[in-house]
Amino acid sequence: MKKYLLLLMTLFSLSVQAQDFEQFFSDSTLRLDYIFAGDVNQQYIYVDQLSKSHRWYGRRHRLAELPLAGNGQITVFDKMTGIVIYRHSFSTLFQEWLATDEAKHTKKSFENVFLIPYPQQPVRIKVELRDYHDKVTAELVHEVDPKDILIRQLQRKKEAPYITLQQAADTTCCIHIAYVAEGYTAEQMDQYLDDCHVAMEALFEHEPFKTLRNRFNVIALCSPSHDSDVSQPGKGIWRNTALASHFDTFYMTRYLTTLHLKQLHDWLAGTPYEHIIVLANTAHYGGGGIYNSYNLSYTRGKHFRPVVVHEFGHSFGGLGDEYPYGDSDPMYFADTEPWEPNLTTTTKNPAKWQNLIDAGKAGLIEGGGYLSKGVWRGQEDCRMRTNEHPDFCPVCQQALTKLINFYTVR
Numbered sequence: 142m143k144k145y146l147l148l149l150m151t152l153f154s155l156s157v158q159a160q161d162f163e164q165f166f167s168d169s170t171l172r173l174d175y176i177f178a179g180d181v182n183q184q185y186i187y188v189d190q191l192s193k194s195h196r197w198y199g200r201r202h203r204l205a206e207l208p209l210a211g212n213g214q215i216t217v218f219d220k221m222t223g224i225v226i227y228r229h230s231f232s233t234l235f236q237e238w239l240a241t242d243e244a245k246h247t248k249k250s251f252e253n254v255f256l257i258p259y260p261q262q263p264v265r266i267k268v269e270l271r272d273y274h275d276k277v278t279a280e281l282v283h284e285v286d287p288k289d290i291l292i293r294q295l296q297r298k299k300e301a302p303y304i305t306l307q308q309a310a311d312t313t314c315c316i317h318i319a320y321v322a323e324g325y326t327a328e329q330m331d332q333y334l335d336d337c338h339v340a341m342e343a344l345f346e347h348e349p350f351k352t353l354r355n356r357f358n359v360i361a362l363c364s365p366s367h368d369s370d371v372s373q374p375g376k377g378i379w380r381n382t383a384l385a386s387h388f389d390t391f392y393m394t395r396y397l398t399t400l401h402l403k404q405l406h407d408w409l410a411g412t413p414y415e416h417i418i419v420l421a422n423t424a425h426y427g428g429g430g431i432y433n434s435y436n437l438s439y440t441r442g443k444h445f446r447p448v449v450v451h452e453f454g455h456s457f458g459g460l461g462d463e464y465p466y467g468d469s470d471p472m473y474f475a476d477t478e479p480w481e482p483n484l485t486t487t488t489k490n491p492a493k494w495q496n497l498i499d500a501g502k503a504g505l506i507e508g509g510g511y512l513s514k515g516v517w518r519g520q521e522d523c524r525m526r527t528n529e530h531p532d533f534c535p536v537c538q539q540a541l542t543k544l545i546n547f548y549t550v551r
């Protein structure tokens with residue numbers, strides 16, 4: 142009797158793995174705002190606010206699978222049955238900050254925003270953060286009743302129209318990219334749209350994006366700033382911009398980010414978006430990209446094109462940097478294989494990209510992930526290593542293809 146019950150339960154859970162999106166979700170988005178707080182010793186996750194917008198622009202298949210492991214994960218359980226009905230992964234600036242000196246003596250908080258499909262029935266949501274040894278360091282579980290009257294209904298911002306730069310072949314099963322303007326005044330929107338076109342064409346010159354171009358839907362959100370250009374704290378310059386971004390993130394000159402994730406998503410509310418590319422109207426070199434969060438790139442310089450594609454490699458592809466940098470504060474260790482598909486900390490056979498090594502298309506080259514020793518990449522040069530190299534290496538291309546298929550093949 143028990144055996145049959147077990148068999149029945151197994152069949153039941155298998156069938157739910159292959160369920161239809163419509164069984165658990167409606168065509169709307171539940172936006173989850175969290176505060177991640179703490180210091181190097183202890184981290185906490187708090188619910189900030191929940192909101193709803195019409196339509197869901199993420200995937201509608203392989204819902205219970207992760208695209209990559211990431212530095213954090215969100216898991217949605219159907220409350221009644223306990224079945225996993227959606228999973229996603231991400232990285233955060235908060236976790237990067239934990240590696241800084243400031244995190245050794247100061248407790249700080251960071252905004253984070255995640256989007257999940259809007260559940261039809263009450264759900265339990267688990268958010269967890271992992272350290273560089275893949276150990277869970279903070280966890281929050283909370284319940285959401287989709288009928289909760291305090292879930293805010295989000296409206297489109299009328300002062301920020303958007304235009305479609307490219308429509309995907311199948312808009313019901315594609316990857317939605319949104320460009321957002323940062324440091325462009327209302328009068329500079331034509332310049333911004335030109336920059337969006339340059340950034341988009343730069344991306345689609347790179348394989349595998351080139352071949353799979355029609356899987357992408359691309360919009361440009363015209364979010365005007367009061368001031369032109371962005372803040373440069375190192376020079377004492379603060380500007381009033383749409384996303385309040387600035388250079389000198391964590392006191393690193395070239396690191397351009399915004400800590401205002403809620404503001405970013407407020408601008409985008411109601412538009413078709415999932416992957417976010419912020420274009421910053423500045424001639425000061427720099428950028429940043431955070432996996433499944435957003436990326437930001439400078440635009441007014443000769444490296445604009447490679448930088449905006451490189452940062453998308455981080456924010457969309459979860460690719461790691463393939464260059465060494467200082468050898469201090471390591472993020473990669475011999476005892477933990479990195480989740481980034483283009484870096485490995487072991488040379489044992491089979492290698493992470495053994496199929497490409499066997500085909501003579503890649504090797505194991507030491508140096509990467511900001512370290513000169515103990516981390517290996519697949520090829521001498523790559524878009525994830527230098528601005529001069531013209532394309533992604535075979536290891537990155539293979540990983541990107543796999544990810545694009547994850548999102549777009551039903």
Ligand SMILES: [Zn+2]
Pocket residue numbers: 463483522523524525533534535536537538
């Ligand atoms: Zn690469």
